[in-house]
Amino acid sequence: MHKVIILGGGPVGLSAAICLAQQGVESLVIEKHPTTTNHPKARGVNGRSMELFRSWGLEDQMKQYQMPREAYRFTWIEDLQGKEFTRVQATVDYSPYSPTENAIIAQDDVERELFKNAQCNPLIDLRFNTEMVHATQDDEKVTFEILNKDTNQKETLSARYLIAADGANSSVREIFNVEMEGMDNLGVFCNIYCEMNLDKYVEHRPSAGFMFTRPDVRGAFLLSKKGHRRWLVGVRLDEEQNLTEEVFTDDFCVDYVKKIINDPEVDVRLINKAFWTMAALIAKQYRIDRVFLAGDAAHRLPPTGGFGMNTGIQDVHNLAWKLALVLNNQADESLLDTYFTERVQIAKTNTSWSISNAKRFETIFVALAKNDLITFEEALKDQAHHINNILLDLGFVYGSEYQTEKRYQPSAEVGARAPHCWLQKKNVRISSLDLYNNQFVLVCHPDAHTWQDQFSQFPCKIVTIGEQGDYVDTNHNFLEAYGISKQGAVLVRPDGHVAWRSTDENGDLASFSWLSSS
Ligand SMILES: Cc1cc2nc3c(=O)[nH]c(=O)nc-3n(C[C@H](O)[C@H](O)[C@H](O)COP(=O)(O)OP(=O)(O)OC[C@H]3O[C@@H](n4cnc5c(N)ncnc54)[C@H](O)[C@@H]3O)c2cc1C
Numbered sequence: 001m002h003k004v005i006i007l008g009g010g011p012v013g014l015s016a017a018i019c020l021a022q023q024g025v026e027s028l029v030i031e032k033h034p035t036t037t038n039h040p041k042a043r044g045v046n047g048r049s050m051e052l053f054r055s056w057g058l059e060d061q062m063k064q065y066q067m068p069r070e071a072y073r074f075t076w077i078e079d080l081q082g083k084e085f086t087r088v089q090a091t092v093d094y095s096p097y098s099p100t101e102n103a104i105i106a107q108d109d110v111e112r113e114l115f116k117n118a119q120c121n122p123l124i125d126l127r128f129n130t131e132m133v134h135a136t137q138d139d140e141k142v143t144f145e146i147l148n149k150d151t152n153q154k155e156t157l158s159a160r161y162l163i164a165a166d167g168a169n170s171s172v173r174e175i176f177n178v179e180m181e182g183m184d185n186l187g188v189f190c191n192i193y194c195e196m197n198l199d200k201y202v203e204h205r206p207s208a209g210f211m212f213t214r215p216d217v218r219g220a221f222l223l224s225k226k227g228h229r230r231w232l233v234g235v236r237l238d239e240e241q242n243l244t245e246e247v248f249t250d251d252f253c254v255d256y257v258k259k260i261i262n263d264p265e266v267d268v269r270l271i272n273k274a275f276w277t278m279a280a281l282i283a284k285q286y287r288i289d290r291v292f293l294a295g296d297a298a299h300r301l302p303p304t305g306g307f308g309m310n311t312g313i314q315d316v317h318n319l320a321w322k323l324a325l326v327l328n329n330q331a332d333e334s335l336l337d338t339y340f341t342e343r344v345q346i347a348k349t350n351t352s353w354s355i356s357n358a359k360r361f362e363t364i365f366v367a368l369a370k371n372d373l374i375t376f377e378e379a380l381k382d383q384a385h386h387i388n389n390i391l392l393d394l395g396f397v398y399g400s401e402y403q404t405e406k407r408y409q410p411s412a413e414v415g416a417r418a419p420h421c422w423l424q425k426k427n428v429r430i431s432s433l434d435l436y437n438n439q440f441v442l443v444c445h446p447d448a449h450t451w452q453d454q455f456s457q458f459p460c461k462i463v464t465i466g467e468q469g470d471y472v473d474t475n476h477n478f479l480e481a482y483g484i485s486k487q488g489a490v491l492v493r494p495d496g497h498v499a500w501r502s503t504d505e506n507g508d509l510a511s512f513s514w515l516s517s518s
Contacts, residue, residue, distance in 0.1 A: 002159035012295030012312035013165035014114035019320035021123040032131040040106030044306035065109035071206035079262040099431035170297035182281040286340040299347040305354025321494035412482040423471035436496040444489035451489035
């Protein structure tokens with residue numbers, strides 16, 4: 001019997017396998033397609049996801065695909081040859097808060113790098129071109145029927161746990177009757193992925209995206225992919241304008257692309273197209289005994305927030321260490337319930353943030369239709385604030401409310417992502433975040449003897465920071481950033497979130513029952 005089977009070899013399924021491997025847990029990934037995607041849906045990789053890629057040793061590989069930073073903006077324009085209104089900058093300085101930063105990397109590139117990494121990992125078994133056709137579970141296991149599409153052979157497999165990262169139309173969600181709540185249709189779109197040389201229109205104003213305002217193409221967008229002269233054009237279907245699914249033949253797609261460029265001569269090579277429905281839906285439960293929903297299977301976020309893939313990757317980062325502790329008999333099964341309670345709150349916040357941006361788009365298009373340029377420009381300013389929000393990216397706190405309108409302030413309160421500080425050991429500089437990966441870590445000043453003694457009983461690593469400590473606190477900001485005195489201590493979970501903190505020597509460990517019982 002397998003320990004964990006992961007259904008879906010998209011960004012979330014592959015991340016789940018890597019996260020489990022980081023915890024020493026073997027997994028099998030089942031994916032129905034023969035390869036990772038060839039369609040770049042997501043491109044906004046947020047700072048927290050880049051931090052996770054860094055902890056998996058993938059930061060540099062991912063960065064080779066990122067767009068140059070001067071292109072991190074969205075240009076509002078009539079058409080590619082028409083009047084330009086404004087450029088909404090999408091750059092924000094992460095350096096005070098993180099050893100890395102957000103990046104614009106197309107989803108197909110992200111998936112390919114995750115796949116390459118997973119493929120080299122002896123703890124990960126990848127079975128592509130294999131479809132899960134049925135699943136059941138009992139008290140001990142989940143049982144699957146899978147179809148190998150190369151051989152057309154069916155096989156039955158079982159695992160102690162299933163992570164269903166099988167996307168927005170999750171069949172696992174259906175099999176186990178999990179309901180979703182929210183809005184199921186905020187518009188249907190066609191993504192047209194094509195290759196074309198637009199240098200003469202864009203070279204002088206590199207932009208991650210162009211948003212079109214000319215009435216007959218209003219709402220269409222053109223998203224660029226680094227280095228390939230490849231572009232993704234998005235069009236909202238609209239019966240009134242005779243833009244229905246049937247109309248989008250390959251020829252129509254090519255003509256539509258020429259229309260937004262306003263150049264009938266441009267050579268457009270269609271690579272593929274995809275229809276998708278914008279929704280804002282969250283599953284009522286993420287756990288059905290031994291089955292866990294993750295990524296789009298658990299929540300469908302409007303892409304207007306740029307959070308879908310990021311939220312999914314962070315879901316499985318939250319789940320993997322919990323599964324590892326339970327599989328290793330170091331924690332009780334009830335720990336697995338915290339996956340839903342912690343992650344659903346983040347999905348809700350990210351969903352409402354994304355809906356608010358979808359509404360902002362509506363405001364923009366209504367204002368344009370009325371030629372109300374004041375409202376149009378105000379809404380765009382507001383959009384810059386939306387895009388450049390570090391708080392939603394790094395500031396989410398498990399188990400407590402946080403104000404999305406506030407400025408991000410790093411904090412080591414319980415549930416928060418432990419803050420980044422630069423640390424030094426001999427000639428090696430690391431981020432405090434590099435300490436948190438596959439085990440609990442107690443961080444404290446070398447003088448915090450009480451906690452070092454107490455925690456020597458726990459299955460955790462103790463790291464002292466300060467003069468004479470394991471690491472020198474390069475910028476002398478560790479104690480302040482972590483909100484502790486020289487006698488205090490912070491226990492950080494394997495996912496980098498704070499499990500426990502005592503500001504001085506007088507804290508108590510009672511809140512900590514599941515780990516102390518292990
Ligand atoms: C236009 C657009 C722009 C976006 N921009 C962003 C962005 O900037 N940032 C962001 O974070 N997100 C963005 N998103 C959202 C992002 O694309 C999704 O959230 C992401 O793909 C979800 O990943 P996933 O692994 O959960 O699901 P998927 O990517 O859908 O992967 C699921 C996988 O499961 C496989 N599968 C399904 N059923 C079975 C089965 N029975 N057997 C075997 N395999 C199966 C599928 O083949 C698929 O490969 C955007 C989406 C769109 C449409």
